[in-house]
Amino acid sequence: MEKSYDECINEIEDIVSRLESGETAVDQIADMVKQAAILLKNCQDKLRGINADIEGALEG
DSSP states (O other): OOOOOHHHHHHHHHHHHHHHTSSOOHHHHHHHHHHHHHHHHHHHHHHHHHHHHHHHHHHH
């Protein structure tokens, strides 16, 4: 099941907090950054879809 926008944002915030804490093992940092990038793309895609829906509703 695809994550909601809010779930993605919460997970990104969790990743950022863990990275900022300085307690993340070096071996995990790359994986965490990759996961955050995937989540950010998911958020961008959702926002683009919502924007298209809104523009469509306003035009038609």
